[in-house]
Amino acid sequence: MKKSVLLAVSAGLVAAALTATPAAAADPAPKNVKISWKDNTVQFVHVSWDDDGGLPNKVVTRREAGSAELGVVYVPAGGPDAVDIPAGTFSADSELEIAVSVGTEGGETSPATASPRFDTYRARPSDERKFTLAGDATVLVEWKYYEVTDTGTPNDPLDRPGSTLYTPQYRLHEGDKPVSLGEPSVGTFIGFGAPVPRSLFSVAARNEWGGYAGVDLTIGYAGLKAVIPAWAQVNSPQAKITGTFEPAQAQVVLQARNSASSPWYVVASKLFQNRQFEFDLGASGSRQYRVALPTIRDDAKSEGWFGGYSQVVATTMQQAGRASWVQPVVQRGATAKAPLIITPGLTSKAVLQRWTGTTWATVGSVSVANGRGEGVIRVTTPGRVAYRYYLPAASLNGLPYAAAYTPNFVLTTV
Known part of the structure; x- marks a missing residue:
């Protein structure tokens, strides 16, 4: 009998060990997860869903199913089936989705349902830009309207076609805070007086997710400075006209006239490097001189320099x-x-x-x-x-x- 009891007890223990603990019943996954902008300020993304009422929810931002959680919001039981997430908290220049499940900080009790995928691509200025230097100080800049192509999430619920706004701006030095030349707009042209003596112009593009500034356009004045002798003997060290300018290189023109009432004519024209120039007067006669530096427009270097004239000096040449x-x-x-x-x-x-x-x-x-x-x-x-x-x-x-x-x-x- 004792042996039978022991067997019976052992059998009971084995049966108990092989019987699984009943699991909590899984909650149904939320349905109809939608995303939209809360309002026209585009400061918050509104997320809404449907579930079987009164359950707590876990709202996760992720790149795709199974990827890392980039952001989590918990909605307590009894709360609304909706939440507003600040737009600035989303990873920029990404393609994302928002998944909603029933759950708390302790874990999820239902599968997650994802929203439509959406992108957070920030606005970028177009590389197509052209500029003109007009007169003594007017800069005309035109650029092409450009929107980032989101091939992975076309026409997602958060897309806002035509939302890119441009702000023309300038800085006097690298690292300076940009100074706006106008209010943000969809406009693609501006004319303005160049800040002196040199400035860095750019166009900042911005949409609901943020933006970037374009490549700097250097605008400045050539800063022509010339030393013209009032008296020199022919072929002497003093019979030279020298000077400096701001661009790295420039076509410098030496002009002369025989009297104050006669027309100017070109004596010499040469491309100089290293921001300096020198003209040898040799055995030329007495006359009035000035140095001219034409306006420079260099698309390849994104530079524009307003030219000008030096002072006029009457040079007496001695034989x-x-x-x-x-x-x-x-x-x-x-x-x-x-x-x-x-x-x-x-x-x-x-x-x-x-x-x-x-x-x-x-x-x-x-x-x-x-x-x-x-x-x-x-x-x-x-x-x-x-x-x-x-x-x-x-x-x-x-x-x-x-x-x-x-x-x-x-x-x-x-």
Whole structure:
């Protein structure tokens, strides 16, 4: 009998071990999950559903079924079958869905039902943009209206066609807060006066999910600065016009006119690098100069620079001459010759002078043709005497040259 009892007890234990604990009955999944904007402010996404009344709900934002929960909202039992989720809490530039189940922080008691899928793509400006620099300071910019194509969730319940708004803006420096040039609108054109001396223009695009600013367009003034001499001798280090400008490179034009009432004409034009330029005046004559820098528009670099003119300077150019004795040492009674070379090749009457010990005295005039002349003297007094040529003012091709003296040259008579 004892053995039978033991078997009976053992059998009872085995039966109990093989019998499953009854599970709680699963709740039915919510139905008819819908999403929409709460109102025209597009600040909240309104989520609604239907279930068998009074049950708590778990509302999950996710990319797809089985993916990580990106956001969770719990609705207590007895609450409404709806919830408003701030738009700013959704992952940007994503394709999402909202799943609703019966459940609490402790877990779900029903399958989840997903809403229609939707995207949160932020607005982006179009890459198609063109600009024009007009007059001295007006910038005209036009761009193409553009909306992000959501191929994965076309025509979802939260799409708002035509909702992209553009705000033209500028900054004076990298990192500055943008300054708006107008209210957000669907417009795709603006004309404005360029902020000085340099600014970074862009178009910010924004929709209900946010947005981006486009590529900066650098707008500025060329900042032309020129150093033009008022007086220089031909072919000297001073016979140069130099200066700087703001763009990395620029086509710089040197202009001149022969008088204040005559028209300007181009002397030279050259593409300069490294924000600086230099023009060699060489042996050119006296005239008025200015430097011109044309307006620069570079689509490839997204840059625009307003050009301009430098100050006008009347430059007096002085001729240069040199001379020496063919034989710097001669005998008394000999003839000495002193060739003269003038730059540029002027035709004039030079004056040969000698130093008396107290003043310069005239020896005689010397005819100069095409920059060449020669003085000839006969010496009778022994000694060492300094000579020079005086070169009177003259003109070549209608341009005047200031008078000059040659350096002294010495003749020794023995």
